[in-house]
Amino acid sequence: MLIVKDLTYSYRKHSLPVLRNLSLQISPGSICGLLGKNGAGKSTLLYLISGLLKPKSGTISFGIFTPWERNVNFLNDIFLVPEEFELPNITLKEFLSTTAPFYPNFSMSDLERHLATFELDADVHLGQLSMGQKKRVFVSFALACNTSLLLLDEPTNGLDIPGKRLFRKAVLNGMNDNRTIIISTHQVYDVEKIIDHVIITESNGILLDSPILDITSRLRFRNTPNREEASKALIALDAPGGFNIVELMDGDKEETNVNLESLFELVLSNPSVVKSVFES
Amino acid sequence: METTLNKDNIFSLSATVDSMKGKSSLHRLFRKEIIDNRKLLMMELATAWGACILFGCLLGFYGRGGGFSELAAFYFIIELIACIFGSMIFSDMKNKKGRISTLMLPASAADKFFIRWLFTVPLMAVVGIIGYYLGDLSRLFIAWLSNQRVGSEAYHQVLNPFTLFFDYDTLYLALLGTATYFFMQSVYILGGIVWPKLSFLKTFALFYCLEIIFGIASLFFIRIWSEDHLFRISPKNETTILTFILIFLVILTLCFYWLTYRRFKNSEVIYRLF
Known part of the structure; x- marks a missing residue:
């Protein structure tokens, strides 16, 4: 250890x-x-x-x-x-x-x-x-x-x-x-x-320290062409065909693969939100 | 894709690796030093012996040799080479890449230091002695080739520097010469870890500044003490003074080796002067 x-x-x-x-x-x-x-x-x-x-x-x-x-x-x-x-x-x-x-x-x-x-x-x-x-x-x-x-x-x-x-x-x-x-x-x-x-x-320290499994159980990563969806997401990054977005996991939705770039941007741009998500 | 190591190679290499795992750390380091740095070591040998042979040839060409002054000149050349190579003892640590590979090698700092010291101090001294004999033999060879007729009998023989240790009149000179050799080299070895880049020049500059200050201060105090009749160099106390100087040089040399080791042990990936 x-x-x-x-x-x-x-x-x-x-x-x-x-x-x-x-x-x-x-x-x-x-x-x-x-x-x-x-x-x-x-x-x-x-x-x-x-x-x-x-x-x-x-x-x-x-x-x-x-x-x-x-x-x-x-x-x-x-x-x-x-x-x-x-x-x-x-x-x-x-x-x-x-x-x-x-x-x-x-x-x-x-x-x-x-x-x-x-x-x-x-x-x-x-x-x-x-x-x-x-x-x-x-x-x-x-x-x-x-x-x-x-x-x-x-x-x-x-x-x-x-x-x-x-x-x-x-x-x-x-x-x-x-x-x-x-x-x-x-x-x-x-x-x-x-x-x-x-x-x-x-x-200033660690912004995120989490297993991938924990991340995927709390956050969803996906690509959407829908601007409205993007505006509601925790973060939306321009991507081919729309936006790469990160949103909070809803209990009944399927887990997604982590998009590290989106996660990284989210953590750097909004550390307090990430902190609250992972502490909850 | 298959690797192209054939079975014989795999087994022989595996056997070598396995047998070396059982050896002591010093043994492994010694082997690694020789194999990894063989070109550098060969270059150092060639430089040391080449310089001695060249100097011997020049002496032979000009019909000189067999005397104390030529021996002193050889001593100076060998000392200079020992100091230059001494200052290169940590040359692989002059950049971050080299520092990482040196510091991360799984061996104790003491073992790593000892192997470098072994190659730089005792082995270099042996190289120097062999270099001297090669140089003097070259002198004789050139003299023989040019069919020189020089009156002195000593000129036609290899001068054995070790005879100085067996004559009471020259014993202190030989001991001081030996102590000074190792002392001077230890200064440059310490310089090698303090300044990984251009260490010889930096150590040379600092050492000679300090030596001038020390020399002036010594002369000043000797003069004051002489005037006050507190101190006088006479045949009676000359031996005592030489003994003190000898002990002082030996202690300083050991201190410098220890300081070098301490500095090496506490080295970090980044270079820090202090």
Whole structure:
């Protein structure tokens, strides 16, 4: 279980905090989408969770570990795929022989499976890959390490359209009940179909922290050409053929898939309404 | 699509990974350092030995060698190279990407620091000694090629610098030289973690400013104490003073290693000077 309590962080002593009194809990077995505007502190939160930054105040714990202490057993059980990363200028096999042994749960067969999902050849030289191919290899490796906590920061940046589809497939293949995956992104369409928990942040804290099931039981997302319907909705966004709207769930209506973009806009534009909906 | 790793590769790679999982963290880090950075390490070796050989060839060409001044020049070159490579000890942490991959690697900060220290300090010292011998042999080779006739017998032999440790007259010089070598390198190693970018130049500038201030202050106090007859360098107290300097250098060197480790341990993904 990942528990963040009253977390505050600022990059400089006297500057405004990037994160303020942020609290959240994420249980194992969930793929969590961490959404927020640019500069909302998504990457900072991931760095804090992975122990790459020291909180100014508040606590973070992952099981028995405090990330900032960077205990070896904690590092064994967490993997961060940053938005931009460096791979050594060696072959994939050499990379595996030097880096995989640091992860006790690394599985070669899982790696093969993920590489196959990404339609990648395993006999590659890391220095000769494009950015997108490097990302495919690195995400495959990250999934094959079978760490309890996997943090992905903007994982679909640099991936082409098939790559994004394969990414979703690989993440779903790599998921199990003991694992927590946190995906930080502002490309909501890329993760819409795979996440089962949504966290929307801004610097003042968490605006929404809810399982997808809970969201769909309270809100309906649909497209309508009807302007009057749109005017009555919680939010209506222009869309081809009409409006994407979010409305309150009526007991007898069928649940819909979440439209993350609409949800995101609703939460940012009207946080108090969202709060009242989810607290009721 | 199927991956193209054939079965032999899969099993041998799996076996390698599994066998390495059972090894100590230091063992794994050592192996990773060699494989991941082999080009850099080869380049460092080539630079260190190349510089020594080049200098040896120049000495041979000009008919110099076998004396203390040439030994001192070799010492200076090896020291300079050790300081440059010492300042590069954390060069992979100069940007965010490198910092993340270094800090997130599952090994303790002490192990990660120790492996870097091992490659930079003891192994670099061995490289320096080998470099010296390669340089002196190159000098002799060039002298032999050009069929030089220089009177001194020492000129035609490889000068063994370790003999300085076995003669009481030169023992302190050898010890001070060795202590200064490690001290100077430790300064640049500390500079390497304080300033990941352009660390050699920044450390060089700061260290020499401090050295000038320290030198002026020392001269000032020695002069005052000498006038007051509180202090006088004589053959009697020279050994004591040299011993103090030696101990001081050793303690400072150890302190700088410790400070470097502390700074490395507390490194964050973003660079902070303070």
